[in-house]
Amino acid sequence: MIYQQIGPVEIMGDEDSRVPFSTSLVITGKEYSTVIDCGAGYKTFAYMQQAHHVKNIYLTHHHIDHMWGAQLFPEAEKFINPYDFSKISNINEIAKSEGIYAVYEEPEIEEWMREQQKRSFGDLIVNPRTLDVSKTFAYGEIIDMSGVEVVFIHAPGHTEGFCTPYIVEHGILHVGDIDLTTFGPYYGDADSDIDHFIESAKKTLEVDAKYFVTSHHKGTFLRDEYEKELHRYLAVIERREKKIKAAIRKGCPPKELANQEIFYYKKQTEQFPTRKKNEKLSIAKHLQRLIRHGEPLTAYYEEFVHMNGMNEKYINYRSENSVEGQFLREKA
Numbered sequence: 001m002i003y004q005q006i007g008p009v010e011i012m013g014d015e016d017s018r019v020p021f022s023t024s025l026v027i028t029g030k031e032y033s034t035v036i037d038c039g040a041g042y043k044t045f046a047y048m049q050q051a052h053h054v055k056n057i058y059l060t061h062h063h064i065d066h067m068w069g070a071q072l073f074p075e076a077e078k079f080i081n082p083y084d085f086s087k088i089s090n091i092n093e094i095a096k097s098e099g100i101y102a103v104y105e106e107p108e109i110e111e112w113m114r115e116q117q118k119r120s121f122g123d124l125i126v127n128p129r130t131l132d133v134s135k136t137f138a139y140g141e142i143i144d145m146s147g148v149e150v151v152f153i154h155a156p157g158h159t160e161g162f163c164t165p166y167i168v169e170h171g172i173l174h175v176g177d178i179d180l181t182t183f184g185p186y187y188g189d190a191d192s193d194i195d196h197f198i199e200s201a202k203k204t205l206e207v208d209a210k211y212f213v214t215s216h217h218k219g220t221f222l223r224d225e226y227e228k229e230l231h232r233y234l235a236v237i238e239r240r241e242k243k244i245k246a247a248i249r250k251g252c253p254p255k256e257l258a259n260q261e262i263f264y265y266k267k268q269t270e271q272f273p274t275r276k277k278n279e280k281l282s283i284a285k286h287l288q289r290l291i292r293h294g295e296p297l298t299a300y301y302e303e304f305v306h307m308n309g310m311n312e313k314y315i316n317y318r319s320e321n322s323v324e325g326q327f328l329r330e331k332a
């Protein structure tokens, strides 16, 4: 449950924060506690409810494994990043940003919508899938959390609004889903971006942090180990891209490219059909990236999109209604 304490910060999660759980950070103050990310698991939630007065919950991004427990704290005020504000309360926006509209056709979209109403986490069914969040936080500003200063550093790539909370005084950077797993970086949503992921991941090294806390089972790293592991982790991206190029060179037709186990093994995909969506969308993003880097793959990409029944206009999603977007437009 709690596997580490650094000053007033408790780092915790059930089952080593393996998916569908994720790491929560709880900052204890004199009068109340603040939680960063809320998918830690029932045992951890029971502990939080018993040992803490949770007043505020901050969410790094809208993914379900980071937010599903927030509804168990009805008294707490919830905050999310400006890009995800319009998504978290609206299932259609979640569907667009996660690439459901890009990959699925009408009956599958309806099926997906139905499934969202019975997402279960052990004994608990999360319903609704959405969350009533009242406020956004601003990136780059010092936020007082239970008397401790925290800055959310915008780190797009995993999703467009993803960010890494930095607890300045204690040298803790919550790198979250830059999670250093052997699977490698996840960018299988419509609002994901491969090049942004790489850039954001490298920027975490510019932060003067001592501890780098990941969201899943890899735990906390000290700087040297984190740096080494981060390079290994990012190398997975290039390895996937090489596999894609090799398959194309060997004559793999566009229709078959999503069956080459670039991201997931066949049996993993059969277990969770959304992985097929992730596989197709991630490959589409790699093909776009290869084209940007000068590879003559435009026709191949178009056929890949067509043969897989994908809806091109939803492959890259950017939330026009983000609070930050409005703010920028007002300034301009």
Ligand SMILES: [Zn+2]
Residues within 6 Å of the ligand: 061, 063, 066, 158, 177
């Ligand atoms: Zn995530």
